[in-house]
Amino acid sequence: MLFSQRKKMKVTLLYLFVLCSAQHSAQPETRQVKGIVGKSLSFLVMVLKSGNLLYGDLGNIAHVHPGKQSNTNLVKRFKDRLHWNNVTGFFTLTDLQIDDSGVYTVENVEEDEEKTRHTFQLTVYYVLSKPQVTVHDNISCTVVCSVENGREVTLSWYKGGEILNQTSSPDLNITLSLPLKVDEQNRDSYRCEAANPVSKESADVPNSCIESDPSKVTDGDERTRGSLIIAVICVLVASGLVGLAIYLKKRNRHSHAGI
Structure with a gap:
């Protein structure tokens, strides 16, 4: 009796484990997508018969009706920026803005009326300026x-x-x-x-x-500066000698004139 109860418990636990695993694997994976301010981004899930695009807490922001008819102006902030292509079946958001970041879910209704959901985490960035x-x-x-x-x-x-x-x-x-x-x-x-x-x-x-760094002087700069200093000294000495010669010559003339 005790063995039978244990066996039933093991079977029950195994069933619950398989059920939880199946539910976990059935949950759609969230795709991380990146957008650029001013550019466009398409949610790459085909909606060819009917379906919806949902955004965060706003819920349904676009709807596709059977017969390839769509309404993408359900929410004012996305008016004229959200489009559905009846050939590819993709929803596309144009002129992206920073506050368009968030969670988007594409609901697609297949031919057999089975509904599938695909979730996207969109993050919008600015293109950087040059530092x-x-x-x-x-x-x-x-x-x-x-x-x-x-x-x-x-x-x-x-x-x-x-x-x-x-x-x-x-x-x-x-x-x-x-x-x-x-x-x-x-x-x-x-x-x-x-x-x-x-x-x-x-x-x-x-x-x-x-x-502009005055503390760094090359060997060429040193030689040039030294040559300039020597040239200036030579000019000053030569000027002094010429002046002295003129002075002595005038002095001699005055001395001869006074005799």
């Missing part, structure tokens, strides 16, 4: 790289292929800045890079960091 590199201190050759912050933006300094330092911030209303002291001898190997999941821009160290 600006400015000279902060000419003497030490310290530069600062800056770029306007945005969603998932990182700002990094590289030397060759090696990352030197990096910064980011959850505050989207600030400008990211990252200072760096540059080795003047290897200035060309540095670059500042701003990146997000959809774009990447970089900038180099400006030449003025080297040209």
